[in-house]
Amino acid sequence: MPLSLQIIETIEQLNEMAELEADVWGTAPIPLHQTLTVAKNGGVVIGAYVDGKLVGFVYSFPGFRNGEMYLCSHMIGIDASFRDRGIGYRLKMKQAEEARRRGYRVIRWTYDPLQSRNGYLNLAKLGAVGVEYIENCYGEMDDALNGRLPSDRLIVEWRLDERPASEWNGSQAEFQGVSVLEAEETVGGLLRPVPRDIDETAAPLLLAAVPLDFPQLKERDPALALEWRLATRALFQRLLAEGWVAAGAWRRPGEAVLHYIWRRRGERLQQEGGKER
Known part of the structure; x- marks a missing residue:
């Protein structure tokens, strides 16, 4: 599939x-006068084309916070028939390349932490870090991807001058993480959140599980989806307040969950043999 960015x-x-x-x-999409203004005034808007057809895009504009300029990546969209082909990753890498060229050193964006595909891309493949949690970030959103749940979001930072994390391919034993949120199968075959009350003070890393296919779970059992939203909200807000950051994501073949990997702020995941440990 020849892809042009x-x-x-x-x-x-x-x-x-x-x-x-x-x-x-x-x-309804963002109005043309807004997207055109962004494209002409420091924004980075990139399209992915296959045979001349637009099949994906990333839309970003300048941001400023706490004395620091950054690129705010607001939206990435992929045509349904072209998902799971690595297009999102290639768009983000092209965005980083263009951001560096224009003088940006940080890219920030929000995403729903229960969308495991996005979590794996953002934290495991790109090396961004989850640094802030916003409860019901956009209010009620009645669209195909967000409907029927509070629009909670995790803010991630991608510092372009730092070496990106390699994709996590280890086992739980390899990095000695302790689980603070697990998933338990229900009678209907869906997954229910099970928080673990443990002593985290001596733990080097923490693991928090979320369903791999949250959209299907939400469709089948909205009440259970809300249970996941509230459980992850309470946990992620607490961990961030206590000085942890979401620094990676890991999945074991055959499992129906993605594990978020949390480390203490200011520390880095140790690398060994080209893989995260």
Whole structure:
């Protein structure tokens, strides 16, 4: 599949992006006057094309907080028929390349931490770090991806001058993490959150499980989906307040969960043999 990555900046390209955005989220897209203004004023908007057709995009603009300028990555969308082909990763790497060229050193964005595909991309493959949790970030969102749940989000930072984390391919024993949230199978075959009350003071790393296929769980049992939202909200907010950050994600073949890996702020995951430990 020959893929072309291009900077989007013309009205024609932005209209095509708006059509794809509407298809992905099922709602009205960002107005053209806004996306055009972003593209012409320091934003980074990139499209992924296959045979001349736009199949994915990333949309970002300048941000400023606590005296630091950064690139705020607001949206990434992939055509449904082109997902799980690595397009999101390639868009983010191209975004980082372009951000560096324009003088940015940090990219920040939000995502739903219960969307395991995004969590694995952001933390395991890109090496971003979860640093802040926002409860019901966007209020009620009645769209195809967010409907029926509070729109909680994890803010991640991707510091472009730091060496990115390699993809985590170990086992739990290898990095001596202790589990603070596990998943238990219900009678109906779905997963229920099971928080663990443990002493975290001496733990080098913590593990928190989330379902791999949360969209399907949400569709089948909205009440159970809300239970996951509230359980992860309480845990993630507490860990962040106590000085932990979400620094990785790991999944074992055959398991139905993704494990978030938490380390203490200011410490780094140790590397050995090219793999995270």
